[in-house]
Amino acid sequence: MIKHLAGAIAKIQGLFRDSRVEEELAKEIATHLLYLEEEFLRQGLSRLEAHRQARLACGAVEQVMQAHRDERSFLWLSQSLQDVRHACRSLLRSPGFSVAAILTLALGIGANTAVFSVVNTVLLRPLSYPEPDRIVQFRLNSTEGSVPGASIPDFRFWLQHAEAIDDISAYDLGEGLLGLTSGIPEEVHGVHVTSNYFRLFGAPLVLGRTFSADEDRAGSAKVVVLSYWLWKRRFGGDPQIGGKAISLEKEPYTVVGVTDESFRTEPESDLWIPFQFNLNSIDQLHSFGAAGRLKPGLSLSQASAQLRSAAQAAQRQGLQPDPDYTFVLEPLRDAIVKDARASLWLMQAAVGLVLLIACANVANLLLGRATVRQREFAIRAAIGAGRGRLLRQFATESVLLSTCGGGVGLVMGSIGVHALLSISPGNIPRIGVGGASVGLDWRVLMFTLGISLLVGIVFGIVPALRVCGPSLNQSLNEGNQRLGSGSSQGKTRSLIVLSEVSLSVVLLIGAALLLHTFVALRSVNPGFDRHNVFLMEMSLHGSQFATTANVTRLVEDARQRIAGVAGVEIAAATCSPPFGDRMGLPFAAIGTPPGNSGSNGDAERMSVSPGYFAALRVPIIRGRDFDEQDRKAAPGVVLINETMAKRYWADKDPIGQTIEIGRGIGPDFEDTPRQIIGIVADTREHDLSQPAEPTMTIPLAQEPDGMTRLGLQFGPIFWLIRTRLEPHQVAVNVSEQLREASGGLPAGRVRTMEEILSHSIARQNFSMLLLGVFAMAALALTAVGIYGVMAYSVAQRTHEIGVRMALGADRARIRNLVIGKGMLTAGLGVIVGLAAAAFLARFLAGFLFGVRAWDPMVFLAVPVLLALVALFALWIPARRAARLEPIEALRVE
């Protein structure tokens, strides 16, 4: 073993001083030959004969030297280097071919790299916490769906009974915004957490401490932990900040710690404050998320089983806090990624098809080139190159091409992905602002290298097998020069074109279906007027907003002030705007038996100020809208939407009926009975693809105090403003008025309703855009492929065409011959593609809206489009064939 190691080391050293060794060897052999010659001279041979015999005895000098070389170096390595050198030379000799091949591959590999870098960032990269795979989020499943949220009784139950989970902590779901009111007011990302949070996520600190268990209790001191970045940016990295007070929502909070630079949460937050909720609360509101760490040695399924059996045991005793739900655990990463997973894998699959088409094109190019070089290979075989060696030469060339393509593709891909994500971020989690977190890491590099090598071998092997096949030495025969146009070669090329066409059909159909979906979503009428309306947010956390009366005062004052701003038509306030979070609560009509029958059930509940429906231009179908008279002291009123009226009062008039909302859910939800005073039109406010949910709306001013507190604890208040001008022109003045009305609170995050709607279909927009780009690229590549094959075929068949013309075929006939042949291949490709698309469309069904997976229009239009493109690509070679002069054509060998 040692001798082999020593040998290998010596060989490696040999790589670097090859030329000196060569010289010495030549000298050594020369001396050797001199001795032999002298010997033979002594035996009485002539000088000439002695010279000859010496060489016979020793062997040909060149062979000896080669044997020596083989022995002293790694044979495979030196041969590979030789192959690479040869490949470089031969590719440089035909720069046009090389550039075309490299660019085609760069396109395919670049697109794959781009998509993979997103897939990697979102789906593969572990969360940046210690042992991220062991962090699990609690989730509630019911027959009606699944929510990641938890209520306080749930949380208490888990703390007591989820024995397989450590460090159970609660935190706000979504992005909480808080007004930082020290100095210039500003909205920052603040998250409410329980004290375990920092242990669960392994937050390192640069200063101070995190929250103590005491600080979790309701009513204890107001404390805050800052993120490194906020500490640096807003407080200049003040090392004495521990113990100082900062102002949040105009209330003083004492800074107790600062997290380390390396601690980055997903989504990112600037500061953390303790929840301090009352653990004994019986509120059923699912308002926050909870996660924990699997106990060492336990798997996810074991922990889930433990949680399930604990919940079942409690259920039997009637102690399960949320009887309608089952508790499940899911890895935190899955909880963050949500439904982005499916669309990303879809894109990865689609872009894989583009790469296949690019490969097919390059294989075609290589095949054409290989035919031309057949003589070169035949000669190399004749002088002793083995078939394996020739195959290797081929593979070396194609791998060289593909790695060059991969290199260019890597650059194109990493630029392209950021361009794409800045145009259409697609509402994808984990990618950062404008895709800032998407970058190159070792996984992306390995992926690109891997597909480059794979692609090089795959597309290189087809032409290699053709050329190095059994007919190799035939091509040395003079009379066989047109071998390349033989029928088997033609078949290979047709097959390549056929597969390109069918792959394009698949991509085009996918893209067309998604385009259809996007257009359908865009043209859905949400039931409100999206133009010239914008939203602004303001967090109201302080004790001055603890009662509904105080909030109502602020809203009334602010509405009047905003109405005075030039360009504003009407303003309203709500805690649950369109496409925001809504609460679902049970209701029961007075005088009907309990249970989910008749006029009892669950509906979404929201509260709005007067002017809300006017601002959104949602018509009141019957009855009346709220007005300023619907105050706290006035009789309770409620508006329901059409869906709710139809579903629960199918045969009666709901107006005038009295309902109770949220009875028995918890003390904060205790509400007075409310009379239904009107029916508003349905609106789509969660998902444009879903019909309206039953919804009941109450006046903001009549909100129970507990609900106001809850609502403002978990989210900001939204100002909804309809303008006569472009919304952004008035936003600054509105925010000024809001600040004055609230006594200096910041109002931020201006979003127009159109932006909100676009955002709600951003994912579909992203998928459509991406698949559209891929399909166009596929179509262009396919057109080039068809053109290439037919142009080559015409060039090869020039002689035959000449004969046909000489025998009387006219030009139209020749043209039709070429077009017919090309269209036949394309037609077969379309048929295969349609079959494949029909099979694959089922996987797309979940992404579609307003169009069926087997939409006949799409399945008709795509073949027509492809036929047109194929015809276009065939036109040039067909015309060239038709314009041939018979005499000249016959002269062509």
Next chain:
Amino acid sequence: MSGKDKKVHQVFQGTLDLIVLRNLATIGPQHAYQIATRLQQVSDGLLNLNQGTLYPALVRLEQYGWIKGSWSKTESGREARFYAITVAGQKALRAETKHWRRTSQLIDRLLVEGTRA
């Protein structure tokens, strides 16, 4: 090529290494021509050694660190590369010799067994 009266032997790769080592250990430093001549003499012409095949063996042995080549003058004043056995080479020679003996004894015995059966 034909008409040789003596039956000549091809040498296995491993055995050539062993022979060269043995030779260098007995005679002392030699250059390639000397080694080749000496091998032919000792084997009484039975060894069909194309002298060129010596070179790969020499490289191999040198790479293992068993012999060391260095340039110096011959008696006739020519520059030649002289190969000398190293300490590691001597150790390897002992081990390889032992190994060879065992192998050849084993084969012998097997062949004898074979004739009896």
